[in-house]
Amino acid sequence: MVLSQKLHDAFKGTVERITGPRTVSAFKEKGVLSVTEFVVAGDNLVSKCPTWSWESGEPSKRKPYLPPEKQFLITRNVPCLRRAASVEEEYEAAGGEVLLDGEDNDGWLATHGKPKDNKHDEDDDLPSMEILEISQKNPIRSIPSYFGGEEEEDIPDMAEYDEPDNLIETDPATLQSTYLVAEEPDEDNILRTRTYDVSITYDKYYQTPRVWLTGYDESKMLLQPELVLEDVSQDHAHKTVTIEDHPHLPGKHASVHPCRHGAVMKKIIDVLMSRGVEPEVDKYLFLFLKFVASVIPTIEYDYTMDFDVGSSSNR
Amino acid sequence: MAGHDSGSILVFAQFQSAVDEGFWHRLSSLKLNKLGIDESPIPITGYYAPCSHPQVSNNLTLLAQSLPSESNEQSSTAATSRGNRNRCPIRGILYNTNTIESFHTLDKKSLLRAEAKKIWDDIHTGRAVEDSALLSRFLLISFADLKKWNFHYWFAFPVLVLDPPATLVDLMPASQYFSLEEAESVSAACNEWRNSSLTADVPFFLVSTDPNSHATVKHLKDWETCQSDGHKLLFGFYDPCHLPHNPGWPLRNYLALICVRWNLKSVRFLCYRESRGFADLGSSLVGEALITVPQGWRDHQSLPNAVGWEHNKGRQVPRSISLAKSMDPTRLAISAA
Incomplete structure (x- = not known):
């Protein structure tokens, strides 16, 4: 972890300990949520998109300012059919590998070259409204060859263990190979289905929701958090998405850093209001998840919004 | 589209397991702080839900809550919150061994048979009609190498084999x-x-x-x-x-x-x-x-054949995972420095 990040975490932790949670609504003014508003917005998400549910997480990590059974939101087993890193063709042009963070071993290799600097607005760690339309404008192309991430030397080779207790059950009613990609010979065409557990916590310091990702590979084995970065838009992988301790679950998880969430939400709310739509706070998470989709464009979590985001003034 | 299937054997897709990191964290601390070298089987809870996406199957998921908690064992079953539509609880049993050798030499056939017997009993007594989740019991064997933070494990989803098949x-x-x-x-x-x-x-x-x-x-x-x-x-x-x-x-x-x-x-x-x-x-x-009712199925005493050890990439072999990165204190200290 970079020193500045550590210092900031210490500072943030102290502020969180000594200040109370937000109780006054500043949703329209600042794009942030109070604790009660987070619960209201979460209840609405769970009822409209039932693949999401509230959970209580580790008892030792429970936050006193949230109801015990509504500590965070989670949707599990969300498919991710292709790597965001390989969808973004423009990054391949530069080629080569660039070590983005030389500080220590945690630095990420930008396997698709350094992001181009042109055609992004000045504010490039802030997703703009244009990026929200990303899916329509950038049709998905075929998947180029895959960088499998560094080999983890500690993962024991399966072959070592399969002799002593390999057992063959012969049963004509068992579908052989539920492993979808096993027979695919051509590596480029392999359907690399990963799945994700996506969770949303309340960040007391930034007073916004915060998204966490836990990835699983094609055979449902836990992904190292570094590999999760392949499923993050490369604009964000090296800046806004970091690997940190989950506030309610054990272990390190990838997370979209919430430092600009309030600002982005404020921007989205302003755009809505300029169109004469009065945003309602219980729709906050739908707007939020729509904007998060620009950071993790290939993780197909549900945020269907087939209803108004707010009460339209001309109704 | 139905025609060509006529008379063919009904072939089922196997359950898939997915283990949340939290499960291994809690198992480790249970092992270190409470179980010690006790190898008694531990009742656990798995969770599943209907398939909710056309491209991926749902799993039998194990979470930290799948294990009894360290402090108050009696509350662990009560803590298994009912009514969460994305987490239908399924009963399972965990055999966690102390050595890799005993993991490999566990008698997998008879362990599977023992779980299948419970299902068979629940069917014959009618308990499975009252509490249908009993039909999907599962079994997990594991060895937790807490020196290297490696976990070796293998799931089984026991099913009674209809012979001849449906x-x-x-x-x-x-x-x-x-x-x-x-x-x-x-x-x-x-x-x-x-x-x-x-x-x-x-x-x-x-x-x-x-x-x-x-x-x-x-x-x-x-x-x-x-x-x-x-x-x-x-x-x-x-x-x-x-x-x-x-x-x-x-x-x-x-x-x-x-x-x-x-x-x-x-x-x-x-x-x-x-x-x-x-x-x-x-x-x-x-x-x-x-279904042709197999011989002996009326008789509670004659337990049918059972199968169900999980396939891993098409083969019936155990799995292993390394969590040294998130559990090893020395590595954590280095990455935090």
Whole structure:
């Protein structure tokens, strides 16, 4: 972890300990949520998109300012059919590998070259409204060859263990190979289905929701958090998405850093209001998840919004 | 699309396991702080839900909450919150060994048989009709190498083998099987079942459709009363599988129950699947299976053959995972420095 990040975490932790949670609504003014508003917005998400549910997480990590059974939101087993890193063709042009963070071993290799600097607005760690339309404008192309991430030397080779207790059950009613990609010979065409557990916590310091990702590979084995970065838009992988301790679950998880969430939400709310739509706070998470989709464009979590985001003034 | 399947063996897609990191964290601290070298089997809880996306099957998931907590063991079962539609609890048992050698030499055939016996007993006594989740019991064997933070494990989802196997008369998307009115009513009834905290995690049920195309979802224990009303009856279950031509694993013990308890030769079943959390009759399947009651199945004492060790990349071998990165204190210290 970079020193500045550590210092900031210490500072943030102290502020969180000594200040109370937000109780006054500043949703329209600042794009942030109070604790009660987070619960209201979460209840609405769970009822409209039932693949999401509230959970209580580790008892030792429970936050006193949230109801015990509504500590965070989670949707599990969300498919991710292709790597965001390989969808973004423009990054391949530069080629080569660039070590983005030389500080220590945690630095990420930008396997698709350094992001181009042109055609992004000045504010490039802030997703703009244009990026929200990303899916329509950038049709998905075929998947180029895959960088499998560094080999983890500690993962024991399966072959070592399969002799002593390999057992063959012969049963004509068992579908052989539920492993979808096993027979695919051509590596480029392999359907690399990963799945994700996506969770949303309340960040007391930034007073916004915060998204966490836990990835699983094609055979449902836990992904190292570094590999999760392949499923993050490369604009964000090296800046806004970091690997940190989950506030309610054990272990390190990838997370979209919430430092600009309030600002982005404020921007989205302003755009809505300029169109004469009065945003309602219980729709906050739908707007939020729509904007998060620009950071993790290939993780197909549900945020269907087939209803108004707010009460339209001309109704 | 049903025609070519006639008379073929009904082939089921196996359950898949997914273990949350939290499970291994809690197992480690249980082992270090409480269990020590005690190798007694530990009751655990797995969770599953109907398939909710056309491209991926749902899993049997283990979380930290799957294990008893360290401090107050008695509250662990109560803490298994009922009514979460995305987490239908399934009972399992964990054999965690002290050495890699004992992990490899565990008698896997008899462990599987012991779990299959419980299912068989629950079918014969009728307990599985009252509490249908008992049909999907599972077994986990593991060795936790806490020096290297490696975990070796293997799941089994025991099923009673019908011999001869059930054959398929037809299998089609539920949207083709039902009329439009029926489909609408079946979807509404299933959504209601899934939305009520009393029934959301009851994975086996009956779908009864009356002559006016009105559908209701009922508990298995209502089967007898459904016989007299002349309504169309389907045996529904939460299907974790997403494949268009294969029902998922839970149907196997369900057929065994139907065969033993109700002596049916022909079973019409509904593989209930969802899309974005709502009933999706386009991906749900309706099929008809023919069962020849195997010899000895009337006799509670003669336990049928059972299978179910999980396949890993097409082979029946254990899995292992390294969590040194998130658990090893020295590595954590280095990465925090």
